[in-house]
Amino acid sequence: MNIAATGRRGTDRLKGMLAPLGVAAATGAVFAIVAVVDPNEPGHYPTCPFLWLTGLYCPGCGTLRTIHALAHLDPVAAxxxxxLAVAMMPFLLFWWGRWMVRAWQGRPRRTTLAHPAWLWAFLGVVMVYWVVRNLPFGAFLAP
Known part of the structure; x- marks a missing residue:
């Protein structure tokens, strides 16, 4: 076995892992900042532009407070x-883990995240969630 080739493969493997490790570091930094700077106190973060303009909740409304609750190990509050944000976290963790494993194995990145049918289904779920959380019978989904 050629030692130079083995070293080059290790370097290529490390380079391939930089992107998923960077995403993990950025995610960890966001969780740390939101854990320390409480979004429940006014003035720390800007208001959701959609909520400000329309008075309606967008699919992301409450996500900062959700992250804060999860960082403080309070999944019920989250x-x-x-x-929807809490339900998506296991899927995001799975996709990140798959990306990390492929990078570790030196396999090429896939060019598609998922089958288009799954992406359209997810978009449909987000749209229904967006509408229902603003209706009287969906008030339990409002932050």
Missing amino acids: LGLNP
Whole structure:
């Protein structure tokens, strides 16, 4: 076995892992900042532009407070603020883990995240969630 080739593969593997490790570091930094700077106190973060303009909740409304609750190990409060964000976290973790494993193995990145049908289904879920959380019978979905 050629030692130079083995070293080059290790370097290529490390380069391939920089992107998923960077995403993990950025995610960790966001969780740390939101854990320390409480979004429940006014003035720390800007208001949601959609909420400000329309008075209606967007699909992301409550996500900062959800992250804050999760960072403080309060999943019940997190579910009450934005259940869709909490439900998406295992999927995001799975996709990140798959990306990390492929990078570690030196396999090329896939050019598609998921089958288009799954992406359209997710978009449909987000749209229905957006509408329902602003209707009287969906008030339990509002942050």
